[in-house]
Amino acid sequence: MPSHAGASAKLSKSRFLSGLQCHKQLWWRVHEPEAAELTPTKALQNLFAQGAQVGERARRYVPGGELIDLPFYQLDNKVAATRESLRRDPPALYEAAFLADDTYAAVDILERGPGGARGYGVIEVKASNSLKPEHIPDVAVQVHVLRQGGLSVERAEVMHLNPDCRHPDLSKLFVREDVTAAVEGALLGVPDQIAAQLRMLGGPLPDVPIGEHCTKPYDCPFLDRCWKLPQHHVSTLYRIERRKVLEYEADGYATIYDLPTDLELSAIHARQVQAVTSGRLVAQPALAGALTGFDGPLAFLDFETVALAIPRYAGCRPWENMPVQFSCHTQGRSGKYVHHEWIADGPEDPRPALAEAVVRACGGARHVVAYYASFERECLKQLAQAVPDLARELHAIGAKLVDLLPVIRNNVYHPDFGGSFSIKHVLPALVPSLAYGDLEINEGETASVELQRLMFDGGEMRLQERARLRQALLSYCERDSWAMVKLLERLRGLVGAEQLELF
């Protein structure tokens, strides 16, 4: 139910940025703050939590400041406390809040000018590994609000994580980039943008057509409301560029069914169009040849990883994906499959035990099957760096990797793939009896976040809750490696059957 907040609405930095992306998105955020779409996913909550840790850590690198230690929603109290703190003139303020031009802005770090000069520097802390274009308006709106509030701001910086920093030397965890010139340029438009957003919020839901802005710079939470596309819309063509979609739409081709038969298409798109328009699974004759590298004994290997903004283990960089769990199915001489698995369930460095278990599981295999093998290859490389005693064995496993994904991508298409060759789309289409819907954890991003919870918060969980989480993670990873076993069986069954009726 829309609220009547618009007439009296104030902006905040995040609202302003949302409005820059799309007025309709901002209108919904303000008028429907309880909308289901605005409930953050576990992955987003994790991102916020890691962002908060990075923000706290950044203060150590600009020391001696005063923290405005009030919850973010007590905006007016934060503004008052900031005013008080400024009178004491500390070298820096953390989480200082300001209100001007009907817009609130909280500044991660406000730094007094060099040598105690009167001008201030605004430092926006970002948990990313680089400076991004979208950081500029983020800083610009803060500088605007501070200057409107009478503060002299002379510098603007983005302080982001340093991708070259390696644990345990965290002395260079951050990079500070001066963005003053870019921010001064962006500032020119800010007053009009604020006025336009406030005006818009006082009116009815604006009419904004969908477009590239829906996913840039961030995925809009309301995509499902606005993007009601027909099944097999041309945008579902595998990895199609947005520009091409617009071109097809302009030519009157809304769906794959509408495309003219003489259109020049890539081999994958041609197969997709053939499968969709015929309602049949298409398998190329070359499939048999593509499967020749999959001779046994086989191991089917899948890793799960965590990515930590602030590295905790030797050699790790910010946000580096670190393997902490694996599942592997191996086929014995009798043809029966044996399952191997290992999971980190505490904060200790998991890599030595994990590496040992992987070597034990895959040691006897001639080929090691993965789905999107570059991920498993990278995990094995990282384990080899972290556990030099097993480096030779781990590299040997890496050399045996064979990838199922390109075999399917280059030879098979099922109309239910929906333009994606991810295992989450491919498995239910090719092996309908084995999907992911029955699992408590059923996709990789959630698994990664839950693995972090098990590793770092597991000690505070009730035993039952912890055991359940551990089991859910094991089941998810096991499904991934078993999925490969079943996919390979299915692909072998498809050899020789170039088109299969689905209906």
Ligand code: SF4
């Ligand atoms: S999906 Fe696109 S048009 Fe709809 S609210 Fe989001 S950004 Fe705006």
